[in-house]
Amino acid sequence: MAQEKLYLYPIWIRLWHFLNAILCLILIITGVSMQFSAPSIALVNFDTSVAIHNIAGIVLTINYLIFFIGNLFTFNGAQYQIVYRGLYKRLITQAMYYTFGIFKGESPPFPISRENKFNPLQRFSYVFVMYLFVPIVFISGWALLYPQTIPTTILGTSGLHLTDLFHIISGFIISFFMIVHIYFCTIGKHPGSNFKSIINGYHEAH
Protein backbone atom coordinates (compact mmCIF):
# COMPACT_ATOMS: atom_id res chain seq x y z
CA MET A 1 0.00 0.00 0.00
CA ALA A 2 1.25 3.42 -0.91
CA GLN A 3 0.75 4.96 2.56
CA GLU A 4 3.01 2.31 4.12
CA LYS A 5 6.02 3.56 2.18
CA LEU A 6 7.97 6.38 3.81
CA TYR A 7 10.71 8.28 1.97
CA LEU A 8 13.34 8.17 4.75
CA TYR A 9 16.70 8.15 3.03
CA PRO A 10 17.41 11.06 0.68
CA ILE A 11 19.96 10.54 -2.06
CA TRP A 12 22.91 12.14 -0.18
CA ILE A 13 22.42 9.79 2.76
CA ARG A 14 22.18 6.77 0.50
CA LEU A 15 25.34 7.73 -1.39
CA TRP A 16 27.18 8.48 1.85
CA HIS A 17 25.97 5.19 3.37
CA PHE A 18 26.98 3.18 0.29
CA LEU A 19 30.47 4.68 0.23
CA ASN A 20 30.80 4.30 4.02
CA ALA A 21 29.83 0.62 3.84
CA ILE A 22 32.29 -0.13 1.02
CA LEU A 23 35.11 1.77 2.75
CA CYS A 24 34.46 0.06 6.10
CA LEU A 25 34.56 -3.35 4.42
CA ILE A 26 37.83 -2.51 2.65
CA LEU A 27 39.33 -1.13 5.87
CA ILE A 28 38.27 -4.18 7.89
CA ILE A 29 39.66 -6.66 5.33
CA THR A 30 42.99 -4.83 4.90
CA GLY A 31 43.20 -4.04 8.63
CA VAL A 32 42.69 -7.68 9.64
CA SER A 33 45.16 -8.70 6.94
CA MET A 34 47.85 -6.42 8.40
CA GLN A 35 47.13 -7.15 12.06
CA PHE A 36 47.19 -10.93 11.56
CA SER A 37 49.87 -10.98 8.88
CA ALA A 38 51.60 -14.36 8.74
CA PRO A 39 54.92 -15.20 7.08
CA SER A 40 53.49 -17.52 4.42
CA ILE A 41 49.77 -16.82 3.93
CA ALA A 42 48.02 -13.51 3.38
CA LEU A 43 44.43 -12.38 2.93
CA VAL A 44 45.85 -9.41 1.04
CA ASN A 45 49.58 -8.76 0.52
CA PHE A 46 51.05 -6.64 3.31
CA ASP A 47 52.30 -3.78 1.15
CA THR A 48 49.06 -3.77 -0.88
CA SER A 49 47.06 -3.75 2.36
CA VAL A 50 49.01 -0.76 3.68
CA ALA A 51 48.46 1.24 0.49
CA ILE A 52 44.74 0.40 0.21
CA HIS A 53 44.13 0.91 3.96
CA ASN A 54 45.77 4.36 3.86
CA ILE A 55 43.79 5.53 0.83
CA ALA A 56 40.48 4.09 2.12
CA GLY A 57 41.10 5.75 5.51
CA ILE A 58 41.62 9.16 3.89
CA VAL A 59 38.46 8.80 1.78
CA LEU A 60 36.52 7.62 4.87
CA THR A 61 37.49 10.81 6.70
CA ILE A 62 36.28 12.97 3.81
CA ASN A 63 33.09 10.93 3.66
CA TYR A 64 32.66 11.38 7.42
CA LEU A 65 32.90 15.15 6.99
CA ILE A 66 30.00 14.97 4.54
CA PHE A 67 27.99 13.01 7.12
CA PHE A 68 28.95 15.37 9.95
CA ILE A 69 28.19 18.58 8.07
CA GLY A 70 25.06 17.07 6.51
CA ASN A 71 23.74 16.19 9.95
CA LEU A 72 24.54 19.66 11.27
CA PHE A 73 22.52 21.41 8.58
CA THR A 74 19.71 19.00 7.68
CA PHE A 75 16.81 17.37 9.47
CA ASN A 76 18.76 14.09 9.48
CA GLY A 77 20.88 15.36 12.40
CA ALA A 78 17.86 15.24 14.71
CA GLN A 79 17.82 11.44 14.30
CA TYR A 80 21.11 11.28 16.16
CA GLN A 81 20.04 13.39 19.13
CA ILE A 82 19.38 11.37 22.21
CA VAL A 83 16.62 12.48 24.55
CA TYR A 84 17.99 11.81 27.99
CA ARG A 85 14.61 11.47 29.78
CA GLY A 86 13.33 7.89 29.65
CA LEU A 87 16.35 6.69 27.66
CA TYR A 88 16.99 3.63 29.83
CA LYS A 89 13.34 2.54 29.72
CA ARG A 90 13.19 2.91 25.93
CA LEU A 91 16.38 0.90 25.48
CA ILE A 92 15.07 -1.90 27.69
CA THR A 93 11.69 -1.95 25.91
CA GLN A 94 13.40 -2.28 22.52
CA ALA A 95 15.82 -4.92 23.84
CA MET A 96 12.90 -6.92 25.28
CA TYR A 97 11.18 -6.77 21.90
CA TYR A 98 14.26 -8.17 20.14
CA THR A 99 14.70 -10.84 22.84
CA PHE A 100 11.11 -12.01 23.33
CA GLY A 101 8.46 -9.89 21.57
CA ILE A 102 9.67 -10.56 18.07
CA PHE A 103 9.19 -14.31 18.55
CA LYS A 104 5.63 -13.82 19.81
CA GLY A 105 4.68 -11.82 16.73
CA GLU A 106 4.34 -8.54 18.67
CA SER A 107 4.50 -5.23 16.81
CA PRO A 108 7.66 -3.15 17.17
CA PRO A 109 7.32 -0.89 20.26
CA PHE A 110 8.70 2.14 18.39
CA PRO A 111 7.29 2.14 14.85
CA ILE A 112 9.43 3.87 12.24
CA SER A 113 8.24 7.34 11.27
CA ARG A 114 9.71 10.36 9.50
CA GLU A 115 10.56 11.86 12.91
CA ASN A 116 11.90 8.59 14.31
CA LYS A 117 13.85 6.76 11.64
CA PHE A 118 15.69 4.69 14.23
CA ASN A 119 14.39 2.68 17.16
CA PRO A 120 16.02 3.60 20.54
CA LEU A 121 18.67 0.86 20.34
CA GLN A 122 19.57 1.86 16.79
CA ARG A 123 19.78 5.53 17.73
CA PHE A 124 21.93 4.78 20.75
CA SER A 125 24.33 2.44 18.95
CA TYR A 126 24.55 4.62 15.80
CA VAL A 127 25.49 7.61 17.95
CA PHE A 128 28.23 5.65 19.69
CA VAL A 129 29.63 4.26 16.47
CA MET A 130 29.33 7.36 14.28
CA TYR A 131 30.17 9.99 16.89
CA LEU A 132 32.66 8.16 19.08
CA PHE A 133 34.32 5.11 17.54
CA VAL A 134 34.52 6.27 13.89
CA PRO A 135 36.10 9.61 14.97
CA ILE A 136 38.53 7.74 17.25
CA VAL A 137 39.43 5.39 14.41
CA PHE A 138 40.14 8.15 11.90
CA ILE A 139 41.87 10.49 14.35
CA SER A 140 44.19 7.67 15.49
CA GLY A 141 44.49 6.52 11.87
CA TRP A 142 45.73 9.93 10.73
CA ALA A 143 48.15 9.97 13.66
CA LEU A 144 49.50 6.56 12.62
CA LEU A 145 49.83 7.85 9.05
CA TYR A 146 52.17 10.52 10.43
CA PRO A 147 53.70 8.69 13.43
CA GLN A 148 56.31 11.39 13.98
CA THR A 149 53.52 13.65 15.27
CA ILE A 150 52.57 11.24 18.07
CA PRO A 151 53.93 12.20 21.51
CA THR A 152 56.60 9.76 22.69
CA THR A 153 54.83 9.31 26.00
CA ILE A 154 51.13 9.68 26.86
CA LEU A 155 49.97 8.97 30.42
CA GLY A 156 53.26 7.30 31.19
CA THR A 157 53.12 4.82 28.34
CA SER A 158 54.29 4.81 24.74
CA GLY A 159 52.19 7.27 22.71
CA LEU A 160 52.58 5.10 19.63
CA HIS A 161 51.27 2.02 21.44
CA LEU A 162 48.35 3.89 22.93
CA THR A 163 47.36 5.33 19.55
CA ASP A 164 47.69 1.89 17.97
CA LEU A 165 45.57 0.38 20.73
CA PHE A 166 42.82 2.99 20.30
CA HIS A 167 42.87 2.42 16.54
CA ILE A 168 42.67 -1.36 16.73
CA ILE A 169 40.06 -1.55 19.50
CA SER A 170 37.82 1.03 17.80
CA GLY A 171 38.25 -0.76 14.47
CA PHE A 172 37.30 -4.01 16.19
CA ILE A 173 34.15 -2.46 17.72
CA ILE A 174 33.15 -0.97 14.35
CA SER A 175 33.62 -4.40 12.73
CA PHE A 176 31.30 -5.92 15.33
CA PHE A 177 28.79 -3.16 14.81
CA MET A 178 28.83 -3.85 11.08
CA ILE A 179 28.04 -7.56 11.54
CA VAL A 180 25.21 -6.86 14.00
CA HIS A 181 23.95 -3.95 11.86
CA ILE A 182 23.71 -6.16 8.76
CA TYR A 183 21.89 -8.87 10.73
CA PHE A 184 19.40 -6.45 12.27
CA CYS A 185 18.67 -5.10 8.79
CA THR A 186 17.11 -8.46 7.99
CA ILE A 187 14.45 -7.68 10.62
CA GLY A 188 11.98 -5.76 8.49
CA LYS A 189 8.76 -6.44 6.67
CA HIS A 190 10.71 -9.04 4.74
CA PRO A 191 14.37 -10.01 5.32
CA GLY A 192 15.37 -7.98 2.23
CA SER A 193 13.08 -4.97 2.83
CA ASN A 194 15.56 -2.79 4.69
CA PHE A 195 18.33 -3.48 2.16
CA LYS A 196 15.91 -2.37 -0.57
CA SER A 197 15.10 0.76 1.48
CA ILE A 198 18.70 1.95 1.66
CA ILE A 199 18.92 1.54 -2.13
CA ASN A 200 15.65 3.22 -3.19
CA GLY A 201 15.13 5.43 -0.12
CA TYR A 202 11.63 4.14 0.77
CA HIS A 203 10.95 2.34 4.02
CA GLU A 204 8.35 -0.40 4.11
CA ALA A 205 6.49 -0.59 7.43
CA HIS A 206 6.00 -3.93 9.18
Next chain:
Amino acid sequence: MMREIYIRPSWLVIVLILLTIIIFAFDYSAGPLKYEDARQKGQTAPELQTTDLSQFPNSEENDKCFQCHGQSKYTYENTEQGRMVNQRMYNELIVSPNEFYVSNHRSFRCTDCHSEEYQNFPHEGILRMEYKYTCLDCHEGDDTYAHFYFEELDVEFQESVHSEKHSDDFTCWMCHNPHTYKINARTNENIRETIVYDNTICLDCHSDFRRFQLLTDRERPNLIKSHDWLPNQELHLASVRCIECHAEKLSDSALVAHKVLPKSMAVRNCKECHSSNPELLASLYKYEAQAVRSKDGFFRGITTSDSVVIGASRNQTLNIISLLLFAGVIAGIAFHSVLRIIKK
Protein backbone atom coordinates in the same frame (compact mmCIF):
# COMPACT_ATOMS: atom_id res chain seq x y z
CA MET B 1 5.85 21.58 30.21
CA MET B 2 9.29 20.23 31.08
CA ARG B 3 12.06 21.06 28.62
CA GLU B 4 13.61 17.98 26.97
CA ILE B 5 17.34 17.50 27.51
CA TYR B 6 19.09 16.45 24.30
CA ILE B 7 22.53 14.96 24.04
CA ARG B 8 24.04 16.52 20.93
CA PRO B 9 26.62 14.02 19.66
CA SER B 10 28.40 16.53 17.38
CA TRP B 11 29.99 17.98 20.47
CA LEU B 12 31.53 14.62 21.21
CA VAL B 13 33.49 14.72 17.94
CA ILE B 14 34.59 18.30 18.54
CA VAL B 15 35.72 17.43 22.09
CA LEU B 16 37.61 14.37 20.78
CA ILE B 17 39.45 16.42 18.15
CA LEU B 18 40.27 19.19 20.65
CA LEU B 19 41.50 16.63 23.18
CA THR B 20 43.80 15.05 20.58
CA ILE B 21 45.17 18.45 19.58
CA ILE B 22 45.87 19.32 23.24
CA ILE B 23 47.61 15.98 23.96
CA PHE B 24 49.67 16.18 20.75
CA ALA B 25 50.51 19.88 21.11
CA PHE B 26 51.73 19.71 24.69
CA ASP B 27 54.35 17.04 24.14
CA TYR B 28 57.78 18.49 24.49
CA SER B 29 59.74 15.27 24.25
CA ALA B 30 62.03 14.72 21.33
CA GLY B 31 59.81 12.23 19.46
CA PRO B 32 61.25 9.61 17.16
CA LEU B 33 64.88 10.21 16.26
CA LYS B 34 65.31 11.55 12.78
CA TYR B 35 67.82 10.09 10.36
CA GLU B 36 70.25 13.02 10.63
CA ASP B 37 69.75 13.34 14.39
CA ALA B 38 70.46 9.64 14.75
CA ARG B 39 73.73 10.05 12.86
CA GLN B 40 74.74 13.00 14.95
CA LYS B 41 73.82 11.34 18.24
CA GLY B 42 75.57 8.13 17.32
CA GLN B 43 78.78 9.97 16.64
CA THR B 44 78.79 11.82 19.91
CA ALA B 45 81.28 10.42 22.39
CA PRO B 46 79.64 8.82 25.43
CA GLU B 47 80.23 10.61 28.69
CA LEU B 48 82.18 8.98 31.48
CA GLN B 49 80.12 8.56 34.65
CA THR B 50 83.13 9.66 36.69
CA THR B 51 86.26 11.64 36.06
CA ASP B 52 88.17 9.46 38.49
CA LEU B 53 90.26 7.32 36.17
CA SER B 54 92.06 5.55 39.05
CA GLN B 55 89.25 2.95 39.01
CA PHE B 56 90.72 1.60 35.77
CA PRO B 57 93.71 -0.62 36.58
CA ASN B 58 95.98 0.63 33.82
CA SER B 59 94.91 4.24 33.63
CA GLU B 60 98.19 5.61 34.94
CA GLU B 61 100.23 3.79 32.33
CA ASN B 62 97.73 4.48 29.54
CA ASP B 63 97.74 8.14 30.42
CA LYS B 64 101.25 8.39 28.98
CA CYS B 65 99.80 7.42 25.59
CA PHE B 66 96.69 9.56 25.96
CA GLN B 67 98.84 12.64 26.64
CA CYS B 68 99.51 12.70 22.91
CA HIS B 69 96.97 10.31 21.36
CA GLY B 70 94.03 11.53 23.43
CA GLN B 71 93.88 14.93 21.78
CA SER B 72 94.23 16.74 18.49
CA LYS B 73 97.74 18.09 19.19
CA TYR B 74 100.79 16.99 21.13
CA THR B 75 103.95 18.64 22.39
CA TYR B 76 107.44 17.15 22.34
CA GLU B 77 110.97 18.35 22.84
CA ASN B 78 113.06 18.58 19.67
CA THR B 79 116.45 17.65 21.16
CA GLU B 80 118.27 18.55 17.93
CA GLN B 81 117.00 22.12 18.04
CA GLY B 82 116.58 22.32 21.81
CA ARG B 83 113.00 23.62 21.74
CA MET B 84 109.44 22.48 22.43
CA VAL B 85 107.33 21.74 19.34
CA ASN B 86 103.54 21.62 18.98
CA GLN B 87 102.41 19.06 16.41
CA ARG B 88 98.98 18.10 15.05
CA MET B 89 97.83 14.56 15.84
CA TYR B 90 96.27 12.84 12.81
CA ASN B 91 92.60 11.99 13.24
CA GLU B 92 93.19 8.28 12.63
CA LEU B 93 95.64 8.19 15.56
CA ILE B 94 93.43 9.92 18.13
CA VAL B 95 91.77 7.73 20.76
CA SER B 96 89.33 9.52 23.03
CA PRO B 97 89.91 8.49 26.70
CA ASN B 98 86.22 9.20 27.30
CA GLU B 99 85.24 6.63 24.71
CA PHE B 100 88.00 4.17 25.62
CA TYR B 101 87.07 4.02 29.31
CA VAL B 102 83.44 3.10 28.55
CA SER B 103 84.39 0.57 25.88
CA ASN B 104 84.65 -3.21 26.26
CA HIS B 105 88.47 -3.05 26.41
CA ARG B 106 88.62 -0.31 29.05
CA SER B 107 90.67 -2.36 31.51
CA PHE B 108 93.46 -3.04 29.00
CA ARG B 109 96.89 -1.51 28.83
CA CYS B 110 97.62 0.07 25.46
CA THR B 111 100.67 -2.19 25.24
CA ASP B 112 98.54 -5.30 25.74
CA CYS B 113 97.78 -5.03 22.04
CA HIS B 114 100.46 -2.65 20.82
CA SER B 115 104.21 -3.20 20.99
CA GLU B 116 106.02 -2.34 24.24
CA GLU B 117 108.37 -0.38 21.99
CA TYR B 118 105.69 2.30 21.74
CA GLN B 119 106.72 3.38 25.22
CA ASN B 120 109.74 5.02 23.58
CA PHE B 121 109.46 8.35 21.82
CA PRO B 122 109.87 9.06 18.98
CA HIS B 123 108.29 5.75 17.94
CA GLU B 124 110.26 3.57 15.54
CA GLY B 125 108.83 3.71 12.01
CA ILE B 126 108.87 -0.09 11.73
CA LEU B 127 106.26 -0.30 14.51
CA ARG B 128 103.62 0.81 12.02
CA MET B 129 103.99 -2.59 10.38
CA GLU B 130 103.01 -4.44 13.56
CA TYR B 131 100.28 -7.05 13.33
CA LYS B 132 96.88 -5.83 14.43
CA TYR B 133 94.98 -8.43 16.40
CA THR B 134 91.43 -9.32 15.34
CA CYS B 135 88.63 -10.59 17.57
CA LEU B 136 89.45 -14.29 17.18
CA ASP B 137 93.11 -13.80 18.09
CA CYS B 138 92.01 -13.29 21.70
CA HIS B 139 88.45 -14.60 21.88
CA GLU B 140 88.64 -17.86 19.92
CA GLY B 141 87.95 -20.91 22.09
CA ASP B 142 87.57 -18.75 25.18
CA ASP B 143 84.84 -20.14 27.47
CA THR B 144 84.41 -16.78 29.22
CA TYR B 145 83.14 -15.30 25.98
CA ALA B 146 81.46 -18.43 24.60
CA HIS B 147 78.02 -16.77 24.75
CA PHE B 148 79.10 -14.29 22.09
CA TYR B 149 79.74 -17.15 19.61
CA PHE B 150 82.82 -15.50 18.11
CA GLU B 151 83.58 -18.55 15.96
CA GLU B 152 80.08 -18.50 14.42
CA LEU B 153 80.32 -14.77 13.86
CA ASP B 154 83.58 -15.36 12.02
CA VAL B 155 81.98 -17.98 9.75
CA GLU B 156 79.19 -15.52 8.93
CA PHE B 157 81.68 -12.73 8.37
CA GLN B 158 83.80 -14.88 6.02
CA GLU B 159 80.68 -15.43 3.89
CA SER B 160 79.73 -11.76 3.95
CA VAL B 161 80.05 -9.41 1.03
CA HIS B 162 82.50 -7.37 3.10
CA SER B 163 84.88 -10.28 3.41
CA GLU B 164 84.40 -11.71 -0.08
CA LYS B 165 84.84 -8.38 -1.87
CA HIS B 166 87.64 -6.91 0.20
CA SER B 167 89.49 -9.99 1.47
CA ASP B 168 92.10 -9.22 4.14
CA ASP B 169 91.70 -5.45 3.88
CA PHE B 170 88.41 -5.81 5.67
CA THR B 171 88.97 -6.86 9.28
CA CYS B 172 86.77 -6.79 12.37
CA TRP B 173 88.13 -3.33 13.14
CA MET B 174 86.54 -1.79 10.06
CA CYS B 175 83.24 -1.90 11.97
CA HIS B 176 84.27 -2.52 15.56
CA ASN B 177 86.89 -0.04 16.64
CA PRO B 178 88.76 -1.86 19.45
CA HIS B 179 89.32 1.44 21.28
CA THR B 180 85.68 2.44 21.42
CA TYR B 181 83.51 -0.60 20.73
CA LYS B 182 81.07 -1.56 23.48
CA ILE B 183 78.28 -4.11 23.78
CA ASN B 184 74.98 -2.42 23.21
CA ALA B 185 72.03 -4.63 22.29
CA ARG B 186 72.46 -6.87 25.35
CA THR B 187 72.93 -4.14 27.91
CA ASN B 188 71.11 -1.06 26.68
CA GLU B 189 67.41 -0.96 27.59
CA ASN B 190 66.84 1.83 25.13
CA ILE B 191 66.41 0.12 21.77
CA ARG B 192 66.55 3.44 19.93
CA GLU B 193 70.06 4.05 21.21
CA THR B 194 71.08 0.56 20.12
CA ILE B 195 69.69 1.26 16.65
CA VAL B 196 71.56 4.54 16.40
CA TYR B 197 74.78 3.00 17.72
CA ASP B 198 74.66 0.05 15.33
CA ASN B 199 73.61 2.05 12.28
CA THR B 200 76.38 4.55 12.89
CA ILE B 201 78.84 1.69 12.39
CA CYS B 202 77.47 1.16 8.86
CA LEU B 203 77.08 4.85 8.09
CA ASP B 204 80.65 5.60 9.15
CA CYS B 205 81.70 4.17 5.80
CA HIS B 206 78.54 4.10 3.69
CA SER B 207 77.78 7.77 4.15
CA ASP B 208 81.35 9.00 4.66
CA PHE B 209 82.84 8.99 1.20
CA ARG B 210 86.45 9.44 2.41
CA ARG B 211 86.28 6.20 4.36
CA PHE B 212 84.21 4.49 1.66
CA GLN B 213 86.91 5.26 -0.92
CA LEU B 214 89.53 3.42 1.10
CA LEU B 215 87.98 0.13 0.00
CA THR B 216 86.30 0.75 -3.32
CA ASP B 217 86.36 2.83 -6.49
CA ARG B 218 82.58 2.86 -6.69
CA GLU B 219 80.65 6.11 -7.03
CA ARG B 220 79.41 7.86 -3.94
CA PRO B 221 76.30 5.97 -2.78
CA ASN B 222 73.10 7.87 -2.14
CA LEU B 223 71.44 5.95 0.67
CA ILE B 224 68.28 8.04 0.77
CA LYS B 225 67.70 7.50 -2.97
CA SER B 226 68.45 3.79 -2.88
CA HIS B 227 65.87 3.43 -0.08
CA ASP B 228 63.21 5.39 -1.97
CA TRP B 229 60.99 2.33 -2.27
CA LEU B 230 60.67 2.01 1.51
CA PRO B 231 57.33 3.39 2.81
CA ASN B 232 57.68 5.83 5.70
CA GLN B 233 61.40 5.91 4.95
CA GLU B 234 62.51 8.25 7.73
CA LEU B 235 60.72 6.22 10.38
CA HIS B 236 62.06 2.91 9.08
CA LEU B 237 65.64 4.19 8.97
CA ALA B 238 65.40 5.43 12.55
CA SER B 239 63.52 2.40 13.89
CA VAL B 240 65.45 -0.60 12.58
CA ARG B 241 69.08 -1.42 12.09
CA CYS B 242 70.59 -1.64 8.60
CA ILE B 243 71.56 -5.26 9.29
CA GLU B 244 67.90 -6.23 9.81
CA CYS B 245 67.47 -6.16 6.03
CA HIS B 246 71.06 -6.29 4.81
CA ALA B 247 72.47 -9.24 6.73
CA GLU B 248 71.59 -12.86 7.23
CA LYS B 249 71.97 -14.98 10.36
CA LEU B 250 73.23 -18.47 9.71
CA SER B 251 72.19 -19.70 13.15
CA ASP B 252 70.02 -18.59 16.06
CA SER B 253 72.79 -18.63 18.63
CA ALA B 254 74.58 -15.39 17.78
CA LEU B 255 72.65 -12.17 18.41
CA VAL B 256 73.81 -10.02 15.54
CA ALA B 257 73.91 -11.17 11.92
CA HIS B 258 77.39 -10.81 10.41
CA LYS B 259 76.77 -12.22 6.96
CA VAL B 260 76.26 -8.89 5.24
CA LEU B 261 74.50 -9.53 1.93
CA PRO B 262 75.01 -7.99 -1.48
CA LYS B 263 72.60 -5.16 -2.25
CA SER B 264 70.55 -7.39 -4.60
CA MET B 265 69.81 -9.81 -1.76
CA ALA B 266 68.57 -7.26 0.77
CA VAL B 267 65.15 -7.91 2.30
CA ARG B 268 62.31 -6.24 0.44
CA ASN B 269 59.48 -8.39 1.69
CA CYS B 270 57.51 -6.43 4.32
CA LYS B 271 56.36 -9.63 6.02
CA GLU B 272 59.89 -10.52 7.10
CA CYS B 273 59.24 -8.06 9.93
CA HIS B 274 55.51 -7.34 9.73
CA SER B 275 54.12 -10.76 10.58
CA SER B 276 53.35 -13.22 13.35
CA ASN B 277 56.90 -14.56 13.18
CA PRO B 278 58.99 -11.46 12.68
CA GLU B 279 62.71 -11.62 12.06
CA LEU B 280 63.04 -8.66 14.43
CA LEU B 281 62.16 -10.82 17.44
CA ALA B 282 65.19 -12.97 16.73
CA SER B 283 67.53 -10.03 16.50
CA LEU B 284 66.71 -6.44 17.48
CA TYR B 285 64.04 -7.30 20.05
CA LYS B 286 65.56 -10.60 21.21
CA TYR B 287 66.68 -9.40 24.62
CA GLU B 288 63.82 -7.02 25.25
CA ALA B 289 61.20 -9.62 24.30
CA GLN B 290 62.71 -12.12 26.73
CA ALA B 291 62.73 -9.58 29.55
CA VAL B 292 59.12 -8.56 28.89
CA ARG B 293 57.82 -12.11 28.63
CA SER B 294 59.19 -12.89 32.07
CA LYS B 295 57.27 -9.96 33.57
CA ASP B 296 53.95 -11.40 32.30
CA GLY B 297 51.97 -8.16 32.56
CA PHE B 298 48.87 -7.55 30.44
CA PHE B 299 49.56 -4.02 29.34
CA ARG B 300 53.29 -4.56 29.45
CA GLY B 301 52.83 -7.29 26.90
CA ILE B 302 51.50 -4.78 24.40
CA THR B 303 54.08 -2.16 25.14
CA THR B 304 56.98 -4.46 24.37
CA SER B 305 59.00 -1.46 23.29
CA ASP B 306 58.61 2.10 22.09
CA SER B 307 57.97 0.82 18.61
CA VAL B 308 54.83 -0.54 17.02
CA VAL B 309 55.51 -3.08 14.31
CA ILE B 310 52.21 -3.63 12.51
CA GLY B 311 51.52 -7.35 12.26
CA ALA B 312 54.17 -8.19 14.86
CA SER B 313 53.08 -6.21 17.94
CA ARG B 314 50.40 -8.51 19.28
CA ASN B 315 48.88 -9.28 22.61
CA GLN B 316 47.69 -12.80 23.33
CA THR B 317 45.07 -11.70 25.89
CA LEU B 318 43.49 -9.21 23.50
CA ASN B 319 43.54 -11.80 20.72
CA ILE B 320 41.66 -14.32 22.88
CA ILE B 321 39.12 -11.70 24.06
CA SER B 322 38.45 -10.58 20.50
CA LEU B 323 38.06 -14.16 19.25
CA LEU B 324 35.64 -15.00 22.09
CA LEU B 325 33.59 -11.85 21.41
CA PHE B 326 33.51 -12.63 17.72
CA ALA B 327 32.38 -16.21 18.35
CA GLY B 328 29.76 -14.93 20.84
CA VAL B 329 28.27 -12.46 18.36
CA ILE B 330 28.12 -15.04 15.54
CA ALA B 331 26.55 -17.60 17.91
CA GLY B 332 24.03 -15.01 19.16
CA ILE B 333 23.03 -14.07 15.60
CA ALA B 334 22.74 -17.73 14.61
CA PHE B 335 20.55 -18.50 17.65
CA HIS B 336 18.32 -15.46 17.02
CA SER B 337 17.94 -16.34 13.33
CA VAL B 338 16.98 -19.93 14.07
CA LEU B 339 14.37 -18.80 16.64
CA ARG B 340 12.98 -16.29 14.14
CA ILE B 341 12.58 -19.00 11.52
CA ILE B 342 10.99 -21.47 13.97
CA LYS B 343 8.58 -18.92 15.45
CA LYS B 344 7.59 -17.45 12.10
